[in-house]
Amino acid sequence: MNWKLALNIATTHLLTKKRQSIIAMLGVTFGISMFIIMISFMTGVNQFTEDMAMDNTPHVRIYKPLEIEDKKIIALDKPQKENDWYVVEHQRPKNELSKIKNGLTLAMQIERMPEVMGVAPQLSSQVFYNNGPVQIPGNIYGIDVKKQEALFQLDKKMDEGELDDLLKGSDVIVMGKGLAKKMNVTVGDRVSVTSPEGGNLNLKVVGIFSFGVAAMDESRSYATLATVQKILQKDPSYVTDLNIKLHDINGASVFKQKLENQLDGVYVEDWETANQSLLAGESIRNIMTFVVCATLLVVAGFGIYNIMNMNIINKMKDIAILKATGFQGADVTAIFMLQSVMIGIAGGFFGLFIGFFFSYLLSITPFPAGEFFRIDTFPVNFNPVHYIIGLFFGFLTTLFAGYFPSKRAAKVDPVRIIRG
Amino acid sequence: MKILKATNIVKYFTEPEKFQVLKGVSFDVEQGEFLSIIGKSGCGKSTLLYILSTMDTDYEGTMEINNTTVTGLNQNQLAAFRNQHLGFVFQFHYLLPEFTALRNVMMPALRLGKYSDKEIEHRAMEKLRLVGMDEYATKHASRLSGGQQQRVAIARALVNDPTIIMGDEPTGNLDKANSTRVFDIFKQLAHDNKQTIITVTHDVDFANGSDRIIEMEDGRIIGTHYPNGKQG
Ligand SMILES: Nc1ncnc2c1ncn2[C@@H]1O[C@H](COP(=O)(O)OP(=O)(O)O)[C@@H](O)[C@H]1O
Ligand SMILES: [Mg+2]
Numbered sequence: 001m002n003w004k005l006a007l008n009i010a011t012t013h014l015l016t017k018k019r020q021s022i023i024a025m026l027g028v029t030f031g032i033s034m035f036i037i038m039i040s041f042m043t044g045v046n047q048f049t050e051d052m053a054m055d056n057t058p059h060v061r062i063y064k065p066l067e068i069e070d071k072k073i074i075a076l077d078k079p080q081k082e083n084d085w086y087v088v089e090h091q092r093p094k095n096e097l098s099k100i101k102n103g104l105t106l107a108m109q110i111e112r113m114p115e116v117m118g119v120a121p122q123l124s125s126q127v128f129y130n131n132g133p134v135q136i137p138g139n140i141y142g143i144d145v146k147k148q149e150a151l152f153q154l155d156k157k158m159d160e161g162e163l164d165d166l167l168k169g170s171d172v173i174v175m176g177k178g179l180a181k182k183m184n185v186t187v188g189d190r191v192s193v194t195s196p197e198g199g200n201l202n203l204k205v206v207g208i209f210s211f212g213v214a215a216m217d218e219s220r221s222y223a224t225l226a227t228v229q230k231i232l233q234k235d236p237s238y239v240t241d242l243n244i245k246l247h248d249i250n251g252a253s254v255f256k257q258k259l260e261n262q263l264d265g266v267y268v269e270d271w272e273t274a275n276q277s278l279l280a281g282e283s284i285r286n287i288m289t290f291v292v293c294a295t296l297l298v299v300a301g302f303g304i305y306n307i308m309n310m311n312i313i314n315k316m317k318d319i320a321i322l323k324a325t326g327f328q329g330a331d332v333t334a335i336f337m338l339q340s341v342m343i344g345i346a347g348g349f350f351g352l353f354i355g356f357f358f359s360y361l362l363s364i365t366p367f368p369a370g371e372f373f374r375i376d377t378f379p380v381n382f383n384p385v386h387y388i389i390g391l392f393f394g395f396l397t398t399l400f401a402g403y404f405p406s407k408r409a410a411k412v413d414p415v416r417i418i419r420g
Numbered sequence: 421m422k423i424l425k426a427t428n429i430v431k432y433f434t435e436p437e438k439f440q441v442l443k444g445v446s447f448d449v450e451q452g453e454f455l456s457i458i459g460k461s462g463c464g465k466s467t468l469l470y471i472l473s474t475m476d477t478d479y480e481g482t483m484e485i486n487n488t489t490v491t492g493l494n495q496n497q498l499a500a501f502r503n504q505h506l507g508f509v510f511q512f513h514y515l516l517p518e519f520t521a522l523r524n525v526m527m528p529a530l531r532l533g534k535y536s537d538k539e540i541e542h543r544a545m546e547k548l549r550l551v552g553m554d555e556y557a558t559k560h561a562s563r564l565s566g567g568q569q570q571r572v573a574i575a576r577a578l579v580n581d582p583t584i585i586m587g588d589e590p591t592g593n594l595d596k597a598n599s600t601r602v603f604d605i606f607k608q609l610a611h612d613n614k615q616t617i618i619t620v621t622h623d624v625d626f627a628n629g630s631d632r633i634i635e636m637e638d639g640r641i642i643g644t645h646y647p648n649g650k651q652g
Contacts, residue, residue: 325528326503
């Protein structure tokens with residue numbers, strides 16, 4: 001096989017049929033550039049939603065659920081005879097605290113485990129925010145400020161004020177943007193908060209945050225553990241959740257199992273269970289992206305297939321001459337495969353360039369997110385791996401599309417053509 | 421030395437209906453012999469020549485070229501064999517239209533890869549000079565007239581110094597002067613270089629100038645003449 005000669009013939013063919021070559025190339029370019037744009041945007045969206053959700057989501061969470069006793073109890077003051085029992089139906093839960101026993105010590109123990117990046121203890125409670133005569137229901141979270149910053153980047157979500165301001169005064173909170181709007185308060189104003197048990201405290205708003213998730217921003221506020229313990233009138237060891245971040249997010253369900261085996265009387269939940277809908281959305285987007293991209297590449301492939309077939313029909317005479325003068329089937333295949341491959345490579349690189357260009361344009365296009373999303377432009381992910389995949393599949397498509405016509409070219413019977 | 425032995429070649433066409441084109445053709449060719457095949461149009465000359473050229477493998481009988489039994493070899497082996505041992509001039513001048521005359525002539529030699537590109541170019545130029553086309557070397561094949569293309573095709577057939585050169589009416593498109601020129605080239609190749617020439621021709625003068633004439637009719641050889649007296 002004389003590759004240099006095959007390459008020379010292939011390029012000569014391509015260059016003498018410039019328009020046809022460019023059209024074939026543009027098919028690949030279109031497929032690859034759409035692939036790049038789609039996948040950059042889709043993974044950008046995935047990354048954005050994941051970041052939005054995961055920044056704030058513990059990989060593993062320990063809490064104490066409210067449990068209904070499912071054992072039947074009998075009424076002791078009634079005579080219990082054979083076949084004549086008095087049973088208490090429709091039991092209520094005991095007035096049991098959702099406190100995690102020795103929560104802070106447990107947090108320190110878990111923090112020492114090798115898989116664990118950190119543990120943020122938290123105390124959450126439903127509260128009413130009093131706005132004049134109107135009570136707005138919501139939640140208050142007592143947090144370890146430093147841990148929350150380190151593990152959940154809460155400080156990055158601040159629109160006004162600093163999260164550290166929580167440590168500088170007593171009886172201070174930071175409030176969600178939506179909630180602050182409902183309450184008509186700004187930084188420096190005071191609000192009164194009432195706990196379910198009736199405890200009441202007057203708090204000063206020192207910051208406004210927004211997660212970009214309305215449900216959170218319209219109901220939450222954060223304060224120090226001590227402040228919330230004070231509202232609830234609980235002791236300083238009272239925490240309701242331990243929020244754990246791991247070094248490896250994918251180890252969450254394994255780590256959950258491990259904790260479950262070691263701990264009693266608490267409930268352990270991993271992020272995958274807690275965020276099934278998020279994951280489902282992500283995998284649907286992924287499937288969609290791949291279906292669309294595969295379709296585009298197949299269409300581009302058919303384009304090349306057609307053009308190569310036409311090309312070979314037009315070149316029948318040339319093929320016959322080459323074979324008559326001693327070119328073998330493999331030489332002829334090589335000539336036409338090289339044409340396909342050159343179309344694929346040129347079209348592919350051009351496609352990457354166009355794809356990058358439009359992704360870039362998209363990434364600087366303002367995103368009409370409304371005031372809640374913390375996002376200014378379309379989320380676009382510039383991942384070199386996508387470019388490699390794009391080029392690889394573009395190349396593969398042209399190889400595939402060129403293969404069958406080239407094989408056909410190799411089988412041309414020179415006598416049939418030369419005889420006329 | 422016998423350079424080609426054809427034994428009992430039988431060929432059928434099945435389309436549009438089965439009919440026998442060649443009905444048992446046998447003959448030998450000596451090395452350095454200049455052989456003409458004549459006969460009425462449609463008697464099977466081209467068909468025979470395509471079989472001799474190894475391009476058509478769908479026949480009965482056996483063929484031996486240069487002591488190699490080519491009957492039964494596979495397509496790749498035959499292509500390699502043609503590349504090295506056979507030069508072919510088609511009835512209709514078939515060049516690659518995108519390439520220059522020179523590049524067309526170089527093509528079989530580049531495929532063979534026996535010499536460097538530079539050497540091949542030099543040799544191709546020489547063959548073009550032989551057929552009087554050297555001044556058109558850089559012209560694209562599609563820009564040449566029919567007769568010019570025919571001469572370039574002859575140069576291409578010669579480039580690998582093949583053992584046998586076959587032509588299907590190689591002078592069919594040439595005027596008298598050029599026909600004579602091609603005839604002289606063939607004669608010289610046969611007698612000086614000991615290359616064998618087998619041509620199908622309608623040109624009586626051309627045939628009468630060759631060493632031997634085989635006359636065909638209806639798929640059979642009906643006569644053999646030695647217009648210039650039998651050799652050795
Ligand atoms: N591909 C073909 N299929 C069927 N018949 C053919 C084919 N090619 C040639 N023939 C027939 O075979 C006979 C011999 O053709 P050919 O060898 O070209 O004759 P010549 O070259 O002597 O003029 C003719 O009758 C022709 O019509
Ligand atoms: Mg003929």
